[in-house]
Amino acid sequence: MSGGAAAGAQTYYVYADGSCLGNPGPGGWAAVIVKPDGASRTIYGGDPSTTNNRMELTAAIEGLRVIPAGARVVLRSDSQYLVKTMTLGWKRNMNSDLWLKLDHEAGERKVRFEWVEGHAGDPLNEQADQQARAAAAIAGKTGRLHYHGLPIVDEEPPASAAEFGEDDATVRELRPLLGAGESVRKCGGCGRAFVAAAGHSGRYCQLAPCQLKARRSARQRIK
Ligand SMILES: [Zn+2]
Structure with missing residues (x-):
């Protein structure tokens, strides 16, 4: 193995940025993800009551989360708090819930954290910044958490009635009682x-072991 493996053709880039209107206050985050083939996607979200640092961390976590496990990633952020904590081991006094998530997502991939100067003309950093501000405005206006990620791709179509086995009688009785948009799945x-629920496109129930399987699967990752 040669040392100093440079970012090459198979590298993903994430431009992560957070924004907060007040500290604390309504905040937003955005991640512009550039795939190895050059195609890019932006994901974003917001929280009606948060801090700038929490939004910077969330942008990095959510940006990494949609990239396949094992991939090489360069994550660029204008947050010294984020980049120096990850690269220089700055002490973590707050936001331990988010650092735990970030450690997990970073550990699943080969991530290099790079600090970029904000508002220095890097177009993708600007794009992330603008989307994060817009997301903060949405959170402020609606007073709600919001998340705009990647479309969830179903690995398998919903089970047909014949496949429910021991649940068959229950399903037959339940079907007429379903609300608009609800469906029974296996x-x-x-x-x-x-x-x-209406609009739910996943194939896992809400039990914790099943949700763990769902979250480990690659169905929400970038295509
Ligand atoms: Zn289940």
Whole structure:
């Protein structure tokens, strides 16, 4: 193995930025993800009551999360708090919940954290900054958490009625009682029938072991 493996053709780039209107106050985050083939996607979200640092961390976590495990990633941020904590081991006095998540996502990939000067003309940093500000404004206006990620891709179509097995009688009785948009599915984790809410496109029930399987699978990752 040669040392100093440089970012090469198979590298993903994440431009992560956070923004907060007041500290604390309504905040937003955004991550512009550039795939090895050059195509890019932006994901973003917001929180009605948060801090700038929490939004910077969230941008990095969510940006990494959609990249396949094992991939090489360069994550660029204008937050010294984020980059120096990760590269120089700055002491973590606050936001331990988010550092735990960031450590986990970074550990799953080969990530290099790079600090970039904010508002220095890097177009993708500017794009992340603008989207994070817009996301903060949405959180301020609606007073709600919001998240705009990648479309969830179903690995398998919902089970047909014939596949429910021991849950069959229950499912037959339940079907007429479903609300608009609800459906009965067979969980890809435990195999039991469950009710999926309107707009829910996943194939796992809400039990913790099944959600763990769902979150480990690659279905929400960038295509
Ligand atoms: Zn399940």
